[in-house]
Amino acid sequence: MTTPSATFRNPVVSGFHPDPSVCRVGDDYYLVCSSFEYFPGVPILHSRDLVNWRQIGNVLDRPGQLELPPDTHASLGIWAPTIRHHDGRFWMVTTNVTLGRHLIVTATDPAGPWSDPVYFDLPNVDPSLTWDDNGDCWMTLSGVASYRIDPEAGTVLEGPVPMWSGTGGQYPEAPHLYRIGDWWYLLVSEGGTHTGHAVSIARSRNIRGPFEPGPVNPFLTHRSTDRRVQATGHADLVQAGDGSWWMVLLGIRAKGQWPPYHVLGRETFLVPVRWVDGWPVVDPVEEVTAAPAGSPPSHAAAADPGARRDDFDGAELAPGWISLRHRRQESWSLTARPGWLTLHADGTTLDRTGATMVAHRQLHHDCRAAVRVDPGSGRAGLTLRMDEAHHYDLEISDGCVRVIGRVGPFRQVFGEVPVPAGPVTLTIATRTHDLLPPTVTAADQVTAPGAPFGVRPSACDTVSFEVATEQGPVVLAELDGRYLSTEVAAGFTGRVFGLYVTAGSAAFDWFDYRSTPVSEQ
Numbered sequence: 001m002t003t004p005s006a007t008f009r010n011p012v013v014s015g016f017h018p019d020p021s022v023c024r025v026g027d028d029y030y031l032v033c034s035s036f037e038y039f040p041g042v043p044i045l046h047s048r049d050l051v052n053w054r055q056i057g058n059v060l061d062r063p064g065q066l067e068l069p070p071d072t073h074a075s076l077g078i079w080a081p082t083i084r085h086h087d088g089r090f091w092m093v094t095t096n097v098t099l100g101r102h103l104i105v106t107a108t109d110p111a112g113p114w115s116d117p118v119y120f121d122l123p124n125v126d127p128s129l130t131w132d133d134n135g136d137c138w139m140t141l142s143g144v145a146s147y148r149i150d151p152e153a154g155t156v157l158e159g160p161v162p163m164w165s166g167t168g169g170q171y172p173e174a175p176h177l178y179r180i181g182d183w184w185y186l187l188v189s190e191g192g193t194h195t196g197h198a199v200s201i202a203r204s205r206n207i208r209g210p211f212e213p214g215p216v217n218p219f220l221t222h223r224s225t226d227r228r229v230q231a232t233g234h235a236d237l238v239q240a241g242d243g244s245w246w247m248v249l250l251g252i253r254a255k256g257q258w259p260p261y262h263v264l265g266r267e268t269f270l271v272p273v274r275w276v277d278g279w280p281v282v283d284p285v286e287e288v289t290a291a292p293a294g295s296p297p298s299h300a301a302a303a304d305p306g307a308r309r310d311d312f313d314g315a316e317l318a319p320g321w322i323s324l325r326h327r328r329q330e331s332w333s334l335t336a337r338p339g340w341l342t343l344h345a346d347g348t349t350l351d352r353t354g355a356t357m358v359a360h361r362q363l364h365h366d367c368r369a370a371v372r373v374d375p376g377s378g379r380a381g382l383t384l385r386m387d388e389a390h391h392y393d394l395e396i397s398d399g400c401v402r403v404i405g406r407v408g409p410f411r412q413v414f415g416e417v418p419v420p421a422g423p424v425t426l427t428i429a430t431r432t433h434d435l436l437p438p439t440v441t442a443a444d445q446v447t448a449p450g451a452p453f454g455v456r457p458s459a460c461d462t463v464s465f466e467v468a469t470e471q472g473p474v475v476l477a478e479l480d481g482r483y484l485s486t487e488v489a490a491g492f493t494g495r496v497f498g499l500y501v502t503a504g505s506a507a508f509d510w511f512d513y514r515s516t517p518v519s520e521q
């Protein structure tokens with residue numbers, strides 16, 4: 001029995017989950033997101049109410065489906081999937097930008113297995129699929145243009161057919177075509193996937209156009225506003241079983257002084273859609289969003305508890321764990337030491353594209369992630385990672401735990417403490433600083449009691465590194481989190497906590513992640 005609620009919390013999928021695409025089958029909703037350089041690729045989530053999502057697998061979970069060559073640096077790889085259900089099957093189309101190819105896979109069970117890919121060598125990104133009244137399949141791509149294709153044979157039958165490219169903003173992208181009544185609606189994002197982001201709409205009686213723009217375009221944008229959620233765009237529409245309409249989209253939540261920084265990457269948000277004179281209308285995206293009475297989210301169950309723990313007791317790694325480019329069979333084991341995750345180094349480091357790492361997205365701004373690790377005679381630890389050139393590592397080797405910061409060309413050790421041989425508990429915690437109220441000056445903050453040493457007030461968050469010793473917990477360092485933000489590192493992803501080994505083998509007993517509301521810090 002769930003409690004009726006008039007509001008729900010956004011983002012509905014927090015942490016680095018960008019470019020959402022959604023479809024409904026009966027009472028079930030399925031959502032996919034981009035996965036870039038990580039393996040497995042394209043997380044797929046399930047929901048019954050559009051608000052509470054649980055990851056049920058990854059669409060691309062075999063090496064034969066997901067080829068990420070060694071030059072797959074951060075933010076390359078898999079971009080912007082679309083999921084649809086047609087003719088008794090789920091269809092997922094995406095672009096592997098490292099290969100420069102689009103690929104389609106299908107499944108009858110969305111939890112998998114998914115088929116081997118059918119490839120298409122067409123320009124641009126953000127492929128979407130739809131089927132016309134004759135049953136013909138169309139792939140629409142950024143730009144915006146459509147191609148009539150044979151999705152099973154991997155052949156193009158017609159096109160490019162130019163569609164409509166938005167209102168003139170940069171990067172017309174994330175196009176989706178929908179058959180609604182007698183119309184073909186074309187949803188397009190434009191303005192680039194940052195604070196200029198916007199969503200626009202056009203429609204035509206004919207799938208080949210011409211398309212007539214809606215009366216108010218963009219019909220959603222937060223550009224040039226001081227709203228807490230920014231960069232809203234890359235949207236997909238879905239109709240609920242009760243007839244109500246919804247839109248999923250990406251947005252960012254930035255923190256800190258001016259200019260703000262965002263560290264969780266682009267997250268997935270949900271907004272109700274109403275139709276006015278045949279055109280979709282949405283309100284701005286809020287962290288607390290009103291749900292129309294009787295609609296699916298108003299039946300939503302309790303919100304995310306904020307805690308995740310993995311004792312590595314299962315036979316498989318849970319679907320939320322992601323690795324860099326690949327997860328070679330010989331690089332990990334849950335059976336070598338039962339109840340522990342054993343990782344073997346493969347000669348690379350965290351500064352390269354393929355180190356042995358099993359990572360969990362940072363899902364909340366204020367959180368702590370802890371691991372118990374036995375490094376053996378190797379070099380292992382817990383990292384907070386944006387990309388190869390932006391990561392803070394809490395690392396154990398040679399009987400010492402060290403904090404190592406790598407930011408661009410700089411690398412520095414910030415603190416170290418000796419530890420006895422055997423398992424050690426390592427914790428990385430983040431504590432945010434919101435935009436200061438206008439009456440508080442930066443100088444006040446610097447001198448305020450309790451201001452963390454070395455962290456400037458414009459930081460979006462403070463990252464602290466703790467090791468459990470016989471004398472109790474020791475905080476080895478507190479670092480400014482801005483250097484692990486998208487504004488510094490660039491790219492399309494967000495932070496992850498990674499369990500890693502870069503020399504020898506190490507075993508991890510458990511991983512414990514929890515959000516830390518301000519009152520608990």
Ligand code: 6LW
Pocket residue numbers: 018019034079080125126173174192193233234250492
């Ligand atoms: C994606 C583009 C975008 O292909 O970001 O938000 C790109 N929009 O549509 C990568 O995620």
